[in-house]
Structures are given as C-alpha cells and as structure tokens.
Amino acid sequence: MKNELVRILDGNIFVLSDGSGDIDAKPAVPCGYFSFDTRFLSLWRLTINGERVSALAVDDPSYFEVRFFLVPGAPTHYVDAKVSVIRERSVAGSFEERLTVLNHSGEPAEFTVRVDAACDFIPLTMVGQEHTPLGRLYQRVEDGRLHIGYVREKFRRETVISTTEPAQVDEQGLTYHICIEPHGQWTTTLHARGLVLRPDGQDIRDHVYPGRMRHDTARLQDDLRQWLGEAPQLSSDWEPLERTYRRSLVDLAALRFSPLTLPTEPLPAAGLPWNATLTGRDPILTSMQVLPFVPELAVHTLRMLAIDQGAALDDFLDEEPGKILHEFRYGEMVAFEECPQAPYFGAADTTPLYVILLDEYERWTGNADIMREFEDEARAALHWIGEYGDIMGDGYVWYQRRNEKTGLENQCWKESPTAISFRDGRLPSLPRATCELQGYAYDAKIRGARLARQFWHDPAYADRLEREAADLKERFNRDFWVSDGEYYALALDGDGRQVDALSSNIGHLLWSGIVDESRAAKIAEHLLGPRLFSGWGVRTLARGEGQYNPLGYHVGTVWPFDNAFIAWGLRRYGFHHEAGRIAEGIIDASRYFQGRLPEAFGGYDRELTRHPVQYPAANSPQALATGAPLLLVRTLLGLEPYGEDLVVAPALPERFGRIELLDIPGRWGRVDAIGTHQEAEAVGR
Amino acid sequence: MSKATIKFFEALARHGHERLLKKTNGTIRFDLERDDEVDHWFVEIHGGTVRVSQQNSDADTVIRSDNAFFDRMLRGEAKPLPAWLRNDITFEGQFRLIILLERLFAPPPGARHPRAAARDHRRRG
Numbered sequence: 001m002k003n004e005l006v007r008i009l010d011g012n013i014f015v016l017s018d019g020s021g022d023i024d025a026k027p028a029v030p031c032g033y034f035s036f037d038t039r040f041l042s043l044w045r046l047t048i049n050g051e052r053v054s055a056l057a058v059d060d061p062s063y064f065e066v067r068f069f070l071v072p073g074a075p076t077h078y079v080d081a082k083v084s085v086i087r088e089r090s091v092a093g094s095f096e097e098r099l100t101v102l103n104h105s106g107e108p109a110e111f112t113v114r115v116d117a118a119c120d121f122i123p124l125t126m127v128g129q130e131h132t133p134l135g136r137l138y139q140r141v142e143d144g145r146l147h148i149g150y151v152r153e154k155f156r157r158e159t160v161i162s163t164t165e166p167a168q169v170d171e172q173g174l175t176y177h178i179c180i181e182p183h184g185q186w187t188t189t190l191h192a193r194g195l196v197l198r199p200d201g202q203d204i205r206d207h208v209y210p211g212r213m214r215h216d217t218a219r220l221q222d223d224l225r226q227w228l229g230e231a232p233q234l235s236s237d238w239e240p241l242e243r244t245y246r247r248s249l250v251d252l253a254a255l256r257f258s259p260l261t262l263p264t265e266p267l268p269a270a271g272l273p274w275n276a277t278l279t280g281r282d283p284i285l286t287s288m289q290v291l292p293f294v295p296e297l298a299v300h301t302l303r304m305l306a307i308d309q310g311a312a313l314d315d316f317l318d319e320e321p322g323k324i325l326h327e328f329r330y331g332e333m334v335a336f337e338e339c340p341q342a343p344y345f346g347a348a349d350t351t352p353l354y355v356i357l358l359d360e361y362e363r364w365t366g367n368a369d370i371m372r373e374f375e376d377e378a379r380a381a382l383h384w385i386g387e388y389g390d391i392m393g394d395g396y397v398w399y400q401r402r403n404e405k406t407g408l409e410n411q412c413w414k415e416s417p418t419a420i421s422f423r424d425g426r427l428p429s430l431p432r433a434t435c436e437l438q439g440y441a442y443d444a445k446i447r448g449a450r451l452a453r454q455f456w457h458d459p460a461y462a463d464r465l466e467r468e469a470a471d472l473k474e475r476f477n478r479d480f481w482v483s484d485g486e487y488y489a490l491a492l493d494g495d496g497r498q499v500d501a502l503s504s505n506i507g508h509l510l511w512s513g514i515v516d517e518s519r520a521a522k523i524a525e526h527l528l529g530p531r532l533f534s535g536w537g538v539r540t541l542a543r544g545e546g547q548y549n550p551l552g553y554h555v556g557t558v559w560p561f562d563n564a565f566i567a568w569g570l571r572r573y574g575f576h577h578e579a580g581r582i583a584e585g586i587i588d589a590s591r592y593f594q595g596r597l598p599e600a601f602g603g604y605d606r607e608l609t610r611h612p613v614q615y616p617a618a619n620s621p622q623a624l625a626t627g628a629p630l631l632l633v634r635t636l637l638g639l640e641p642y643g644e645d646l647v648v649a650p651a652l653p654e655r656f657g658r659i660e661l662l663d664i665p666g667r668w669g670r671v672d673a674i675g676t677h678q679e680a681e682a683v684g685r
Numbered sequence: 686m687s688k689a690t691i692k693f694f695e696a697l698a699r700h701g702h703e704r705l706l707k708k709t710n711g712t713i714r715f716d717l718e719r720d721d722e723v724d725h726w727f728v729e730i731h732g733g734t735v736r737v738s739q740q741n742s743d744a745d746t747v748i749r750s751d752n753a754f755f756d757r758m759l760r761g762e763a764k765p766l767p768a769w770l771r772n773d774i775t776f777e778g779q780f781r782l783i784i785l786l787e788r789l790f791a792p793p794p795g796a797r798h799p800r801a802a803a804r805d806h807r808r809r810g
Contacts, residue, residue, distance in 0.1 A: 154771060154773060204775070208783070209778055260780045262781075311704060312792035313792050314796050391799045431803050
C-alpha cells in the first residue's frame with residue numbers, strides 16, 4: 001500500500017516508521033516511537049557517509065520486531081553496493097535497534113554512521129495536527145547518553161538514548177567513525193527509553209504498585225506461543241478465513257497492554273495509532289466477539305473498567321455514578337486538564353454493554369464467582385441506565401454532553417460530529433437517543449434480570465428489570481419505527497422527532513433482541529439491500545442519505561466489527577443466508593489487507609472499485625476489527641451456550657466448504673465444532 | 686493544618702463508607718506539606734468502613750501534596766489523577782487506591798445531573 005508505515009507494537013507502546021526504518025514525523029506523517037500516550041521520538045534518521053538509506057527488503061518476524069535490509073542511496077541508482085546495513089528493531093517495553101554494517105568489498109573500509117534523533121513529545125491525540133508546545137524542549141549529553149526532554153512546570157518527559165558501541169554523542173544524535181575489515185561487519189545496539197519523570201528525576205510509574213511489567217522479546221515470544229497454543233485451532237476449505245483468523249489472533253495478542261493497576265491482566269488497546277489506550281467500548285465489544293476463543297480478555301476488561309467506574313457527577317468528565325468510562329489518556333493535555341480523558345466518560349453505550357458482557361461471560365465460562373464479584377458494579381450500571389442515561393425521563397437512553405468545550409457531541413460508537421443525521425443531512429437537536437442504545441439497554445435489563453435471579457438472589461429486582469425491558473421493547477417498536485421506510489429511525493432527537501436516516505445501527509438491534517419478530521424480515525431486507533450493502537458489507541449509512549459519503553468515517557464506510565455484530569444478530573432472528581452473505585463479504589475483503597482487517601474501508605459498490613478501498617486514516621491493527629472474523633466464525637458455526645453445553649448449528653455459504661474449530665474453551669471443558677455447507681456435528685471430549 | 690483538611694478527615698471517618706465499594710480494602714497515608722512541616726493522616730479502609738488517625742505509619746499508598754493543593758482537591762476543584770501526571774502531587778504504592786481518591790473527595794462544585802443540564806441547555810436555547 002502506498003505510503004504505508006511500518007508498525008511494530010507491544011500493546012500501547014509502538015513504533016511507526018517509513019519503509020527504511022527512518023522516523024521523520026510531520027502532521028501528515030504520524031510516525032514515531034510512542035509510549036504512555038506521548039511521542040518519545042519524532043526524528044530517528046540513519047545515514048551512512050552522509051547518505052540516506054533505502055530498503056531492499058523488510059521482514060517482520062513478529063508483531064514487536066522488524067528487520068530492514070538497507071543500502072545507502074536511492075535504490076534506482078543502486079548497482080553494486082560496497083556496503084549494506086541490517087537494521088533490527090524491537091519494541092518490548094522500550095525501543096531497541098541493532099545496526100549491523102557490512103563491508104562487502106575486499107578492502108578495509110571506513111564509514112561514518114550517523115543517527116539523528118529528536119523529539120517533540122506531543123501527546124498522541126495531537127499527532128496529525130499543528131501543535132505549538134507550551135513547555136520547553138531540552139537536549140543534554142551525559143555519560144555517553146543523549147537525553148532529549150520536555151518540561152512544562154513540573155511536568156517532564158524524557159527520552160534517553162544509549163549505545164553499546166562507543167559513539168560521538170552530540171545534542172542532535174550519535175556518530176560512529178568505524179573501520180570494517182574486508183568482508184567484515186560491525187554492530188551496535190541503540191536503546192531509547194521513554195521516561196515519565198518527577199522533579200526528582202525518578203519515573204512516576206516506578207513508584208506505583210504493581211506498576212509496569214518487565215517486557216523483553218523472549219518473554220513476548222513465549223507469551224505469543226502460549227496465546228496461539230491455547231486458542232482453538234481453525235481450519236477451513238477457504239484459505240482466506242484461515243489466514244484472517246490467524247492474523248486476528250496475533251494482532252489481538254499484539255494489542256494487549258498491561259494497565260498500571262492490573263499489570264497481570266492485559267486487555268486490548270483500542271487501535272493503532274490513534275487509540276492505543278484504554279477505552280471502554282473497544283475492549284468490551286472486542287472481548288464479546290472473542291469470548292468463544294480467548295475468554296480471559298472479558299474478565300480482564302470487566303475488572304479494569306470496574307475500578308474506573310464513575311462515582312460522582314462531574315461535568316468536565318461527563319461522569320455520573322455507575323457509568324463505564326469512554327477513554328483514558330496520560331498525555332500532556334490530560335495532565336493539564338485541557339482535555340478530559342482522566343478518564344472521560346462521554347459514552348452512553350459502554351454502561352449497558354458492561355452488563356451484557358458480564359452475563360455473556362458467565363454463559364460461556366460458568367464462572368459464577370465473577371457474577372458475584374461484580375454485583376455492585378452491575379447494579380450501579382443498571383441504575384445508571386434508568387437514572388442518568390434517561391435524560392428526558394421517558395425510559396429511553398439519551399446523551400448530551402455537559403462538557404461543551406472538549407466533550408463529545410455524539411456518545412455512541414458513531415461519535416464523529418455528523419454521524420447522526422436526518423435523511424436530508426440535517427443534524428438533530430439534543431439530547432439524542434440513538435436506536436442501538438435502546439437495544440443495548442433492553443438486552444442489559446434482560447441479562448441483568450437473569451443475573452439477579454440466578455446469582456444475586458433478588459427475584460424482585462429481576463421481575464422489575466424484566467417488566468422494564470418488556471415495556472421498553474413495546475414503546476421502542478412504536479416510537480422508533482419509520483413507517484414510510486419500514487425500518488427503525490437512527491435516533492430520536494431532543495424535540496421528540498424521528499431522526500429518519502437509514503443506517504447500519506438497525507443491524508445492532510437484532511443482536512440485542514429488541515426487534516419485534518414481525519419486523520425482522522424487513523430489517524434483514526434493508527441490511528442486505530442495495531442502499532446499505534456494498535457487496536463487501538453493510539455501510540454505516542445508506543447510499544442516498546444526505547450525509548452519505550463512501551469515505552466518511554461513520555457515514556458511509558464499512559466497518560468489519562459492525563458487520564460481525566449485524567451477522568450475529570441476523571442469525572439470532574433466523575436469517576442464516578443473510579448472515580452468511582455478510583460473513584463471506586467481510587472475509588473476502590480481508591484478502592486485500594493480508595488478513596488484517598482495518599477499522600473501516602470505503603463504502604463504494606463492489607462492482608465499482610473491484611477491491612475494498614482502505615479508509616485513509618483507519619486504525620490498524622484495531623481491536624474491534626481483529627475481533628470481527630472471530631465473531632463471524634461463531635456466527636457461521638452457530639455456536640451458542642445452552643446450559644452446560646455448547647450448541648453447534650452451522651450454516652455456511654458454499655464458499656467456506658468446511659470449517660473445523662477444535663478445542664473451543666468453555667464451561668464444557670473443550671469441545672470441537674465442525675460445520676460443512678449443510679451438516680452439523682458437535683463432539684464433546 | 687487547614688480547617689478544611691480537618692473537617693474533611695472528620696467527615697471521612699463518619700461518612701466515607703457511603704461512597705466506597707464494599708470490597709475496597711487498604712490503607713492510605715496523606716503527607717500534607719505546609720511551611721516546613723508535614724502533617725500525616727492515616728486512613729484505613731476495611732470492608733467499606735473507614736478509620737482515620739494521625740499516625741505516621743506505613744501504608745499501601747502514600748500521597749504527598751502541598752496542603753493548599755490538597756484542599757483544592759477535597760473541594761473538588763482539582764483532580765488527583767491529572768495532578769499526579771503533572772507532578773503537583775506524588776503517589777507511592779497501590780495504584781488502585783489512587784483511582785479511588787476521587788470517590789473520597791467532593792465532586793466538582795456546580796456539577797449537574799444530566800437531566801438538569803439538558804434543561805439548562807434548552808432554556809438557553
């Protein structure tokens with residue numbers, strides 16, 4: 001892909017560079033070494049005898065390592081290099097780079113190897129924008145190390161660069177004057193550490209317990225092997241499915257990061273580069289997608305989000321008691337309260353989704369202790385739905401930011417400013433109640449009732465939740481139904497009007513179960529109809545709507561995770577064929593991304609572009625997208641826990657041929673599921 | 686030490702449990718600096734009950750702050766987490782107790798229920 005950056009990561013620590021390994025960040029080129037929400041290197045440039053290097057080959061043996069095979073000069077002029085360079089980079093907790101210079105001539109040769117280094121220390125959220133620092137940058141050479149830093153009042157971030165071979169270190173980088181034997185080689189290892197310093201020069205993270213996990217490449221290697229070994233093995237007659245399944249498992253491993261609070265319970269960062277941080281929605285929906293494969297992510301997510309659950313009213317943070325967070329950031333703008341992510345709570349879906357994940361986790365694992373451990377949090381979340389989510393006092397879940405300066409206008413998954421619109425493109429008044437939020441609230445109440453009855457010994461509460469859910473479903477089917485279009489409105493606005501655009505949100509209603517049986521066929525027809533279905537998947541917004549744009553982030557692109565949930569919902573209502581078509585389209589699209597589905601791709605008609613067009617600023621890898629193929633496999637095989645057993649009810653399009661999923665973990669131990677075009681078997685072991 | 690600080694710890698001893706989760710356990714020591722002195726406040730949280738003393742004992746978490754800044758936090762005017770990130774206060778110890786602090790301090794002055802905020806917004810037009 002053109003201008004594609006080379007990316008390696010270890011959860012929320014990552015390096016993005018150009019194809020030769022150089023980093024030269026600009027607003028339009030979001031590269032660098034990032035950690036703790038801050039860029040710790042914005043310039044990292046290698047020259048040999050004053051010449052830039054070009055890549056002959058790039059190899060990424062694992063998600064945290066990359067090797068560049070380089071020669072000085074532009075490759076077009078490359079005829080017979082007398083020298084080449086191997087640049088081996090890893091990011092395992094910090095940035096390490098081994099440079100090997102090879103002399104290919106029969107004579108001893110002298111070289112000047114230079115690494116220029118600099119940093120702007122800008123917070124991740126400001127990457128991609130022009131930014132004027134309010135603090136002061138400094139450079140200092142001390143004990144053969146280069147210290148590059150940034151200070152604003154008592155806030156301090158510093159990058160320390162060290163080398164194993166002696167170098168001439170100046171404030172702009174390191175120079176090696178070396179002489180290499182005929183056909184010999186020379187090697188040095190450079191190490192860059194990103195520090196979050198207190199005024200006394202100590203790293204603040206070293207003073208909190210349990211704090212940071214020590215990472216090294218050997219440990220990450222072992223961990224990945226174990227991770228892949230424990231996940232179910234998938235085989236299929238259709239190779240692209242096997243490829244995207246494996247890629248997804250590796251990317252999911254890569255995105256896991258260890259929060260300072262719970263370092264031994266890693267959960268997925270939302271996505272690279274823009275959202276390499278703790279969020280609420282992404283780990284919840286990702287854990288949900290991957291529950292049949294790697295169930296522990298769900299419990300890590302539940303525990304982490306419980307610790308940060310809202311406890312008070314706070315307008316700046318859009319926080320209310322019981323609310324589940326939207327996003328946590330650690331950068332400079334959060335430190336100085338110029339941005340609210342400490343954490344920010346501006347999301348109306350995370351709280352019901354929390355209850356849904358809790359219940360779904362028990363259905364798969366049978367872990368009743370967890371249901372009791374999080375009883376208080378789940379009750380607080382359910383209380384939030386009725387008390388703080390119901391802004392208009394009419395039983396629906398609404399959102400309206402109280403932080404009008406830096407809060408989010410749209411607090412559903414489609415959070416861009418124009419995502420929620422009328423058919424004619426006008427934007428609705430506030431507050432807004434999007435349809436899928438009502439589906440989540442309904443599902444949360446139904447599931448909350450099950451938990452109350454079975455685990456909290458509170459049948460009266462269970463009855464109440466069920467009554468509320470039934471009432472919500474009835475009113476929803478009355479108030480949201482757009483009769484002249486025969487679908488559910490995208491939202492209600494503050495004036496009680498139906499926001500009548502046709503959108504993929506109606507697909508989420510199916511997996512929540514809030515759709516009246518009699519209306520499900522109409523919804524399925526819309527989802528697979530020409531206005532929503534592109535041939536690859538369901539567009540976020542239907543073609544023909546005022547705001548529609550095939551490259552609009554939430555107003556026309558196709559999101560793999562959205563489609564996976566839609567397919568799952570279609571199966572729930574018995575639309576096997578339709579679910580299969582979506583699964584086939586999305587898995588087919590993965591072939592164009594080497595198995596790694598991006599966050600979103602263009603909503604153009606498949607016939608028009610022939611291949612899926614990548615959305616230019618998409619996060620990749622992105623946790624939700626990595627989860628999509630896994631939920632699609634669950635959907636195709638019809639995996640559903642039923643009491644102590646796993647029900648397998650495959651319904652595959654012909655193209656998949658046969659899918660075998662071996663060793664599915666759950667309350668049944670390990671079970672295999674095998675599906676062919678028509679048959680079904682479940683083998684208990 | 687400031688009157689506000691004393692009042693805060695007295696109230697914490699009486700009502701702290703109301704805002705804490707039952708499963709919260711741990712000890713926090715506040716080292717509050719003013720002039721050349723450091724006052725110690727030792728808070729024990731066990732099964733949701735709260736005990737407060739002024740002993741200078743080892744704790745799971747030690748929070749060091751200028752007394753005047755601490756008073757801003759307990760009034761809800763400053764937030765502990767951003768203050769930690771910009772080194773206005775320091776923490777040593779259990780990170781989860783740091784997050785818990787916001788449950789102990791007052792909410793920001795003027796914070797509104799979302800329903801009230803929506804009404805305000807409508808009235809303003």
